[in-house]
Amino acid sequence: MAKRKRIGLSYAYNENWIGGTYYIENLINALNSLNDEEKPHIVLLTDSYESFRVAEQKFNYPYISFQLGSGEANKAFQFLNRVTNRLFKTRLFSQKIKGLDAVFPYYKSEQQSAAKKKIYWVADFQEHFAPEFFSKDDIASRLQNQQEIQASAEHLIVSSNTALGHFKSIFPAHTVHVNVLPFAVAHPPYQDLDIKLLLEKYQLPARYFICPNQFWKHKNQLVVLKAVKELKDRGIEITIAFTGNTNDYRNPHYFMELKEFVEQNNIGSNIKFLGFIDRRDQLQLMNNAIAIIQPSLFEGWSTVVEDAKLMNKFLLVSDIEIHREQLVNSSARFFDPHNTGQLVQLLQQASEQQAAPPLFEKHTYQESVEKVGRTFLQITG
Numbered sequence: 349m350a351k352r353k354r355i356g357l358s359y360a361y362n363e364n365w366i367g368g369t370y371y372i373e374n375l376i377n378a379l380n381s382l383n384d385e386e387k388p389h390i391v392l393l394t395d396s397y398e399s400f401r402v403a404e405q406k407f408n409y410p411y412i413s414f415q416l417g418s419g420e421a422n423k424a425f426q427f428l429n430r431v432t433n434r435l436f437k438t439r440l441f442s443q444k445i446k447g448l449d450a451v452f453p454y455y456k457s458e459q460q461s462a463a464k465k466k467i468y469w470v471a472d473f474q475e476h477f478a479p480e481f482f483s484k485d486d487i488a489s490r491l492q493n494q495q496e497i498q499a500s501a502e503h504l505i506v507s508s509n510t511a512l513g514h515f516k517s518i519f520p521a522h523t524v525h526v527n528v529l530p531f532a533v534a535h536p537p538y539q540d541l542d543i544k545l546l547l548e549k550y551q552l553p554a555r556y557f558i559c560p561n562q563f564w565k566h567k568n569q570l571v572v573l574k575a576v577k578e579l580k581d582r583g584i585e586i587t588i589a590f591t592g593n594t595n596d597y598r599n600p601h602y603f604m605e606l607k608e609f610v611e612q613n614n615i616g617s618n619i620k621f622l623g624f625i626d627r628r629d630q631l632q633l634m635n636n637a638i639a640i641i642q643p644s645l646f647e648g649w650s651t652v653v654e655d656a657k658l659m660n661k662f663l664l665v666s667d668i669e670i671h672r673e674q675l676v677n678s679s680a681r682f683f684d685p686h687n688t689g690q691l692v693q694l695l696q697q698a699s700e701q702q703a704a705p706p707l708f709e710k711h712t713y714q715e716s717v718e719k720v721g722r723t724f725l726q727i728t729g
Contacts, residue, residue, distance in 0.1 A: 352411060353388035355728055356451035356463060359403060360394060363593050363624055366562065367651050368471070370533070376407050377534035378721035381714070384410070386725065391415050391448060393460075406536075415445055450728040454502065465729050466502040468524070470494065472648030473514040474566065481566045482598060498522040503727065505529045507649035510670045527727045530674075532716040533654040538628040543636045546629055550622055556587040557664075557695065558637040560630055560652055561644065563592055565599040568643040568666065568685050569606055575691040577613045586699050588641070589620045591630050631655070639664050639698045642671070645685050650674060660711045662704035664694050679705045 359372045379387055389411040394400050400414040444462050445451075451460045453469035460466065475482045475490050482490075497504055498519040504526045506512050512528050547554065561567040572588060579586060594603040610619050634640055634655060642652045642665045653674045656663045663678070665671050666685035681698075683690035698704060 350385075353449045353725070353728060354391055354447055355388045356391045356393050356415065356445060356448045356460065358393045358451070358453055358455065359399075361399065361402075364595055364597070366593065366624075370651055371469075371471075371531055373407070374531050374533050375720070375724060376409055376412075378532060378717050378724065380407070380409050380721075381718045382721045382725075386722075387411055388449075388725065388728070389413070391445075393445070393451075452505070452724075452728075456496065467727065468497045468500075468502060468504045470497065470504065470506055470511070470515070472507075472511055472646065473518060474646045474648075476514065476518055478566060478646055481564075486598065494519070498524055500524050503527060505727065507531060508670055508673055510673050511648055527723075529720065529723055529727065530649055530716075531654065532713065532720045533651060533658055534717065535631055535655070535658060536628055538631040538635070541628060541632040543632060546632055546636075549629075550589065550620065550625075550633070552589055552620060552633070553587050555638055555699070556589055556620075557639055557641055557698070558589045558591070558634050559641040559643065560591045560634060560655070561642070562596075563590075563594045563603045563606070564596045565602045566645045567592075568645045570609065571643050571685060571688055571691060572641055573606060573609050573613075573615065573619065574688045575695055576615050576618050578688060578692045579695060580613075580615055580618060584696060584699070585618065586695060587618055587620065589622055589633060589637075591622045591625050591633070593624045594621070631659075635659050635661060637661075638701075639704055642666060643683075643685055643691070644668070647671070656680075656707055657716075658713050660706045660708055660713075662698070662707055664691065664698065675707075678707050680707060 357372055361369050376390060390409060391413055392400055392403060393415050397414055404412055445459050446462050448463040450465040450467060451463035452467040454460055454466040475487045479487055500523065502524055504524045506515060506526065506528055507530055509528055512526060515526060559569060559572055561569065563569065569590060576586060576588060596602045610616055639662045640652065640656045642650060642663060644650065644666055646668065647670045649670065653665065653671060663680040665675065665680050665682055667682035668685065681694050683694055
């Protein structure tokens with residue numbers, strides 16, 4: 349049997365950008381879907397052994413080991429390096445991680461510099477198209493990082509053909525080797541959760557919509573609130589549950605603005621802000637909803653859409669290029685994310701239906717998962 353590849357994966361659990369966490373988790377699941385002889389050995393680069401143990405139990409991947417992301421062999425060496433660096437501006441123990449055939453996502457550093465293949469990842473190029481959602485410092489930092497990547501001789505993964513087109517238009521003379529790898533999701537078991545108990549827990553009626561996005565301004569939850577107000581003004585009552593972390597460090601007042609809109613327009617009985625909830629609870633609520641709403645103004649590759657695809661769940665989704673790419677031949681209904689009236693019409697139609705259609709007539713999502721794993725292996729060389 350050929351020697352297993354050793355691939356370093358940078359991993360951190362971060363509720364402030366849970367999409368980044370899910371990206372690596374979904375990649376590991378895709379690799380786990382492959383035949384045993386194809387599976388690489390994953391070296392999980394993380395901040396502590398405790399974090400690794402939690403992740404190891406979650407993934408149930410047969411070939412996985414721990415490595416401090418800071419590069420040292422153990423916590424004691426890491427501590428001594430910090431002390432000697434603070435006192436003498438030097439480190440006693442090497443931080444260079446050896447024995448990796450590839451590392452992803454690659455962060456230009458001494459720790460990851462020994463990997464045979466270094467693979468960058470850029471989630472999207474939103475700041476080029478919607479700079480109003482970023483601070484000047486954020487934009488400058490992103491542009492500097494992208495400039496370094498595009499001029500390198502390494503490899504880059506982007507999540508969609510849409511992102512590839514953006515990259516080529518922004519950096520036409522790039523030298524980095526670019527690969528497209530759309531991710532596919534995996535779900536923890538959730539179907540056994542009692543939906544009646546969940547509805548009681550989250551104080552939801554039997555019929556409701558759900559909008560499961562972090563509360564970042566470009567996620568555009570406001571258009572959903574405006575649509576609910578317009579429906580209420582017409583005498584049509586619907587309920588929408590919102591899940592997701594309420595912190596937007598770039599626009600820290602955004603969530604409060606949404607709450608103020610709800611209060612000022614007397615739609616508090618229609619809107620349920622649930623916050624960041626247990627993933628299994630969230631998935632069962634999505635599965636039981638009339639429809640999932642994804643109103644975002646910009647995405648690299650939407651996790652919400654992939655969740656709906658795996659569930660084969662009906663979607664009301666903003667009409668942006670990436671969503672069109674993700675939802676070819678689906679029953680999803682698209683609306684202009686700036687046009688409240690279009691969303692009002694779709695919400696009313698969906699609420700009046702006895703049952704929404706499945707997202708796809710033929711459901712073959714597992715094939716997408718395996719394709720992600722196999723494509724990633726090809727990229728690693």
